[in-house]
Amino acid sequence: MNSTQSPVYRTSVEQKRHAQEVAKRQRMGNQMPRLREMLREKYRKRIIETRNRCTDAQREIQLSELREILRLELSELEKDVELEELILEELLSDVNEWYALGEKNLETLYAEPDEQQKEVLCPVCQIKNLRHHKGAFICECGIRFEHSANMEQLQILLQQQIASHELQCTQALRFFIEPASGQLYDMCGSCDYFSSV
Structure with a gap:
């Protein structure tokens, strides 16, 4: 049977794909x-380049x-420094006032006896004046x-107590009330001077 037509093979699609893959493998070989x-x-x-680009972009954003954030912190820090300087100036002016008041009180406490003073400064607090009431001396402190x-x-x-102490020592006397007796005493921490008034 010789026929002029080409032979017809009955191959499935799967067989054709398999044949193509085998041919491809043989062509590629090693x-x-x-x-x-x-x-x-x-x-x-x-992947590495993409990862690096993403990381660099994140770094730039960060x-x-x-x-x-640093700019904001620095501006707040400058405001804080200005505020701190204002507070420091206020504190220094308060300290100067307290120092002046203390000096004034010490001057009145150490005043000479020939100067007539109508009021006596409290020897304990050295700020307020003493009041005499029924045999007792009272201070607002x-x-x-x-x-x-x-x-x-x-x-x-x-x-007299201050003058006798000043003959021996340059430090200021400290006055206090002894709790048990309620009497006024004075003492010095540097020369061990101790006396009752």
Whole structure:
């Protein structure tokens, strides 16, 4: 049977695909593993480059945010420094006022007896004046002590105590009320001077 027509083969689609893959493998042969390695290397490089670009972009964003935060912090710090300087000036003026008041009080406490003073400065707080009430001396600072002297005599006694101490020491006397007896005492921490008024 000779026929002029080409023979018809009954092959399925799966058989054709299989045949194409076999032919492709034979053509590629030993080159296939090298091609895979080349493709892997290319993709690996692309992934690394993309990752680096993303990381650099994130760094740029983070750096710009960090710069902005630093600018804000510096501006707030400058405001804080200005505020701190104002507070320091106020505190220094308060300290100067307190120092001037303390000096004034010390001057009145250490005044000479020939200067006539109608009021006696409290020897304990050295700020307020003493009041004499029914044999007791009272100050607004809260101290109270009893003494037989009147105001003028108490002032003279205090000045005598201070003068006798100044002959031996340059430090200021400290006056205090002894809680058990309610009497006025004076002492010096540097020369161990101790006496009752």
